[in-house]
Amino acid sequence: MGTSLDPEASSVRGGAGPPLRWSVVLGGLVGTTALLAVIGLFLDRETRLAPFLVVLPALFSGRGTVRQTVVASVWVTLTIVAALFDRAEDSVGAGVATVVFALVFNGLSIARAAQRVRSEGEIARLRSAAAALQRQLLRPFPLVTDELLVHGLYQPVEEDSRVGGDVYEVVASPYGSRVFIGDVQGKGLPAISAAFAVLSAFREAAVAEPTLTAVVDALEEAVLRHNSFAAQVGESERFVTALVLGVDSEDEVQAINCGHVAPLLLDGEKTGAALQGEPHVPLGLDALAPTPRTVDWFAFPHGSTLLLCTDGVTEARDPSGAFYPLEERAPVWAGVRPGEMPAAVYRDLRRHSAGTPGDDTALMVVRRRSDVDGADADADVP
Structure with a gap:
């Protein structure tokens, strides 16, 4: 049995399932953003990306690493800011409120991912210690x-x-x-x-x-x-x-x-x-x-x-x-x-x-x- 030198990745492997691949994370971010952009461009000019994109970091926090959740949060925040600049008719107050909401929600997603990784790491260490003890006895x-x-x-x-x-x-x-x-x-x-x-x-x-x-x-x-x-x-x-x-x-x-x-x-x-x-x-x-x-x-x-x-x-x-x-x-x-x-x-x-x-x-x-x-x-x- 191999031993990982990356504690974050190791702890995820000891949890409910394997960690998400970076290709899945990046593909999900780009694909979802592109899909919503097409919807907003061709179907409804009033469609806003923020209410949909802001949930992506929360989804990744349930299975991904902390690093992957941070990348998703930064991507979503930058995309929302870029969308607000493209909509000059929106009030400054509404734009600031949208960005603050995204930052708070993304911060909670990162905190959730970090807590999950720590919990899974502790469980993995305890179970590995038990397995090692059993094999010694x-x-x-x-x-x-x-x-x-x-x-x-x-x-x-x-x-x-x-x-x-x-x-x-x-x-x-x-x-x-x-x-x-x-x-x-x-x-x-x-x-x-x-x-x-x-x-x-x-x-x-x-x-x-x-x-x-x-x-x-x-x-x-x-x-x-x-x-x-x-x-x-x-x-x-x-x-x-x-x-x-x-x-x-x-x-x-x-x-x-x-x-x-x-x-x-x-x-x-x-x-x-x-x-x-x-x-x-x-x-x-x-x-x-x-x-x-x-x-x-x-x-x-x-x-x-x-x-x-x-x-x-x-x-x-x-x-x-x-x-x-x-x-x-x-x-x-x-x-x-x-x-x-x-x-x-x-x-x-x-x-x-x-x-x-x-x-x-x-x-x-x-x-x-x-x-x-x-x-x-x-x-x-x-």
């Missing part, structure tokens, strides 16, 4: 343990303006490797706060707790504590969808799915969802569940691959509204190297959604490390 891929090599990708929907609550982690513990991927309800700084609360709890519990159910219980408590603090400051309570895996030297994997997208197993012709049962309730909602969360098991043989993702993948829509068919596309990636698979999936996702997906995207490609396939897999580790 989420460890870069690949993530490696004794049992696993995990490649992945995290892509916020708009890196400088919208930040979501997708989180992931892989921890080496005395009980094997433990994998976590989660998605906090909502977006923005409150969602990030909840995401880091549950992420910190996982990093601690994954090492300390001997069972996967105890790890998930610790995550549930972390979400409840965060919601309690959030309620005290008037923020909304949030839930977190999460998938927690426990992987050791055996061919089977422990899993607890808390309302999250099910893992996808890529194993030759056996590609498909690794978990077939209904997921448990998301973290933060355990009190509403009729039964406690339990561990499920599924096969994860050596040489196979697990694909984990957030709903930014499965809920991405094409222009017709159809969801991204993750499971149907999976066989295409069977021959793709693990280190290249996240980027390949994301490219396919962008093609499906005709550009940028509408939500944050997190992908994890999990491979076992072994003497059989470890040479090829480990070659991807820097």
Whole structure:
């Protein structure tokens, strides 16, 4: 991501849309002035330019830079003065009143543009800081343990303006490797706060707790504590969808799915969802569940691959509204190297959604490390 040296332009880019091009500003000024001049010349000699031209700087102040608004204001003021000189029959008082009105209105337009640019700049800086903080706290891929090599990708929907609550982690513990991927309800700084609360709890519990159910219980408590603090400051309570895996030297994997997208197993012709049962309730909602969360098991043989993702993948829509068919596309990636698979999936996702997906995207490609396939897999580790 490039960094602009022009704070004004940078702040505009962090706002509601891209800044106006100078060609649009100048073309609008010249074209509008010429159009009104033609109307005044051929249709009605009494038509005055001032009441129409004076609104142009106000229009440009909503999307343009301060400099563009100043140029528009100067152009309009000079055009009005020139039109008054061309109408010698007008009284001096009326002409002065017209110029004063134009100056005041244009000054207000410039002030509005300056205030908007400052506000957008502050918002852009805060959101960029949040995105940078999230990227620092989420460890870069690949993530490696004794049992696993995990490649992945995290892509916020708009890196400088919208930040979501997708989180992931892989921890080496005395009980094997433990994998976590989660998605906090909502977006923005409150969602990030909840995401880091549950992420910190996982990093601690994954090492300390001997069972996967105890790890998930610790995550549930972390979400409840965060919601309690959030309620005290008037923020909304949030839930977190999460998938927690426990992987050791055996061919089977422990899993607890808390309302999250099910893992996808890529194993030759056996590609498909690794978990077939209904997921448990998301973290933060355990009190509403009729039964406690339990561990499920599924096969994860050596040489196979697990694909984990957030709903930014499965809920991405094409222009017709159809969801991204993750499971149907999976066989295409069977021959793709693990280190290249996240980027390949994301490219396919962008093609499906005709550009940028509408939500944050997190992908994890999990491979076992072994003497059989470890040479090829480990070659991807820097």
